[in-house]
Amino acid sequence: MKIYSSDQMKNIDFETIKKYIPGNILMEHAGIETVRIIEKKIQNLSEKKVIVLAGAGNNGGDSFVVARGLSSKVSKLDIYFIGEEEKLSEDSRLNYNICKKLNLNFIKNFEELMELNEKFKYDIIIDGIFGIGLNRNVIGEHYNLISFVNNLKNKFVISLDIPSGVNSNTGEIQKIGINADLTIAYHGGKLGHFLYPGREYRGKLSIVDIGIPNIVESEDDLDDIYEIIKKEDIKFKIRNKNIHKGNAGKVVCIGGKTGFSGAIYMASEAALNSGSGLVYSIIPKGINTILEQKSTETITVPIGDEKREYFRAIDYVETINFINEIKPDVIILGPGIGREEETINYILKLLNEINDINIVLDADGLYAIKDDLAILYGKNIIMTPHMGEFKRIIKSDIKNKLEKAKLFSENYGVITVLKGADTIISNGKKTYINLTGNPGMATAGTGDVLAGIIASFVGQGYNRLEASKISVFLHGYIGDKIAEYESEEGVTANKIIKKIGECIKDIKK
Ligand SMILES: NC(=O)C1=CN([C@@H]2O[C@H](COP(=O)(O)OP(=O)(O)OC[C@H]3O[C@@H](n4cnc5c(N)ncnc54)[C@H](O)[C@@H]3O)[C@@H](O)[C@H]2O)[C@@H](O)CC1
Ligand SMILES: Nc1ncnc2c1ncn2[C@@H]1O[C@H](COP(=O)(O)OP(=O)(O)O)[C@@H](O)[C@H]1O
Ligand SMILES: [K+]
Structure with missing residues (x-):
């Protein structure tokens, strides 16, 4: 089964958006498919208290779509946006604004997040802090946030695309990484889902189709091909009868x-x-x-x-x-x-x-x-x-x-x-x-x-x-x-x- 490096995935996204499907439609697919998987996998969803952690990149954008899709299906949902509004990409901003218009609750700062957690005890964490755009070690407030999540008890952590802090090319942890129970990946598996230590951080892996047309990959003859080996890929030769x-x-x-x-x-x-x-x-x-x-x-x-x-x-x-x-x-x-x-x-x-x-x-x-x-x-x-x-x-x-x-x-x-x-x-x-x-x-x-x-x-x-x-x-x-x-x-x-x-x-x- 084919899997992707982050450059390959970015290129596929880029070509799709340039030629066929606007980025916000892909983001919509990613978010809605994620909600569908969550509905399938989480029992008693309507009783759950959810915190959505949104970063400044498009991974955060996906999480705004998830927040919107889940908000009416759970007992409580808050959003903690760790980034600057002015720096949001157009697609993420669109979804950020929708969440604002829908009056979803945005937590003001880390202290409030800790207070609310003390009070309500979130049981589902949606990790949209970083996706495949992670390009350096995680420090400062991002580090503290990831550390906070990893230390929570009795929670179920769902990472969007890849656990934040896991390098999608190498599987290496950029100083700290989210310990996910479930990772919902978009379009395909990434190298970091299968290489250690990332493989241990991602929990169960679900891969969802976000509507990228097949034609994009056939046009884009990838120089390098990465695959994980599946049982069905193993073909033994038939031994010649008269050898x-x-x-x-x-x-x-x-x-x-x-x-x-x-x-x-x-x-x-x-x-x-x-x-x-x-x-x-x-x-x-x-x-x-x-x-x-x-x-x-x-x-x-x-x-x-x-x-x-x-x-x-x-x-x-x-x-x-x-x-x-x-x-x-x-x-x-x-x-x-x-x-x-x-x-x-x-x-x-x-x-x-x-x-x-x-x-x-x-x-x-x-x-x-x-x-x-x-x-x-x-x-x-x-x-x-x-x-x-x-x-x-x-x-x-x-x-x-x-x-x-x-x-x-x-x-x-x-x-x-x-x-x-x-x-x-x-x-x-x-x-x-x-x-x-x-x-x-x-x-x-x-x-x-x-x-x-x-x-x-x-x-x-x-x-x-x-x-x-x-x-x-x-x-x-x-x-x-x-x-x-x-x-x-x-x-x-x-x-x-x-x-x-x-x-x-x-x-x-
Ligand atoms: N339109 C698209 O291209 C699509 C993107 N998708 C999502 O977008 C993600 C990739 O989005 P982006 O390329 O915006 O990247 P990310 O959302 O992964 O985040 C990158 C952002 O974080 C910053 N950053 C990176 N490392 C950091 C660090 N250690 N500390 C602090 N800040 C750091 C970068 O400067 C950048 O602003 C995918 O993983 C996927 O979730 C999907 O929605 C599908 C469609
Ligand atoms: N934790 C592990 N999980 C899966 N396979 C492992 C693990 N540790 C070792 N192996 C496999 O066991 C084999 C060990 O090979 P090697 O280190 O050369 O051992 P030796 O020299 O004793 O024969 C390799 O095929 C390696 O992939
Ligand atoms: K993530």
Whole structure:
């Protein structure tokens, strides 16, 4: 499902108003649709005492329409306008004046608001303080107002378009944000509704149509496309009836060192359980015995001498020879591989040699390239960093992480799967935010499993972006199933592997 950045949304509003529908009609739609949703969702509405908080922008304008629509349907309604009348936009002023003419009660100042609340105890708060026009940190009287709302007891907070204080592009909180129970968004979801921490602030999300004609978006070919991944967007390919293991996807996992054999084991098992025909694990010989005992279907390919506990640079020759011989569809490079200097050189030498094969670069494979990013150019790479690994690579903080992941993908020609509670997948043009998964997945090895699933789907012929999208959704979906059957605490990487098949079936339904 498509979602929007604030610039895209502003542009859509602008084009609609310029060519087709006046702003005050859009505002009317936004406000009236909001009233309709409130009537549907709030029981005993006629008994409720409502305070409408209106800011100086068009979000405030929407709230004047809501105030007018709700005033006769509730037991008490007051408006607190935090702004200057002279600075209101034409559309907002129109609705402000209607509220005045209707003699709706405007609260004079913050002190009066507190007094009235003491007396009546508002039970519904309409938040029209800021919408997608928020462009700086919230301070002063706005800060105090938001803090006042968040501290109220027994209230139901409804934010118009986006909770005030949440940045609609990044989901970041601009110093303080309204903690909403329900957000009613106009025309479409915004990035800030789905990226944390904004995702936690917005409560339930309802998206309403405000009458923007379809033609506006077809005329406006958006350069960047943002989507959240829905179950119905996941399309698994039908497996060809006469395939054999040699052409059902050949995956090579490269990684492991003493103490970290589990990572490569889990990546390989995840690949197998996602449908790959053949999975090989290239590992330092020193851990071969352990891995052979654990794996039954995976073919282990030990490299180096008996005591070799980690890869050395020279091992790349043997590795490349093997790769040239078996011609895999995809290589996972990095799980459990470690950070020995020799190993880093091994990884860099390998990457220099491999040009046409798909690579999932994970874990310490990402550590190895952190000072040699040019090595990524011209290759078919999916990178799967978590936030810490990504920070190390881009050498900056991860504020505005979506934009940074998108830019990185564009600049280096890779697909970035930036893992977290709101995993972001981008090829630089198209960017997805994933909604599946839960805090139970913050446990050792779940990342290795994801790398294995992604590689498996790449190997089965899905394009890299599609494979990443499907895998991230599926991985989180399985985590959610385990949390539902057992508990979030019960989620482990091994359980995720075991449920891959069942959940693929589930998603196909
Ligand atoms: N006509 C339109 O374009 C439509 C706009 N709509 C509404 O309009 C909203 C966007 O309206 P605006 O662009 O006017 O923006 P907002 O209503 O979000 O507010 C922006 C105003 O707040 C000020 N501001 C921003 N950050 C501030 C801060 N931290 N502290 C104090 N003041 C701050 C800005 O200078 C500006 O005056 C949408 O979210 C939506 O609710 C909808 O009514 C649909 C139609
Ligand atoms: N709070 C969370 N909500 C949803 N998914 C999460 C959460 N925390 C972690 N995950 C997922 O779990 C996986 C963890 O991967 P990673 O950090 O690489 O762990 P490891 O290195 O232990 O395998 C990622 O896919 C991430 O998206
Ligand atoms: K708002």
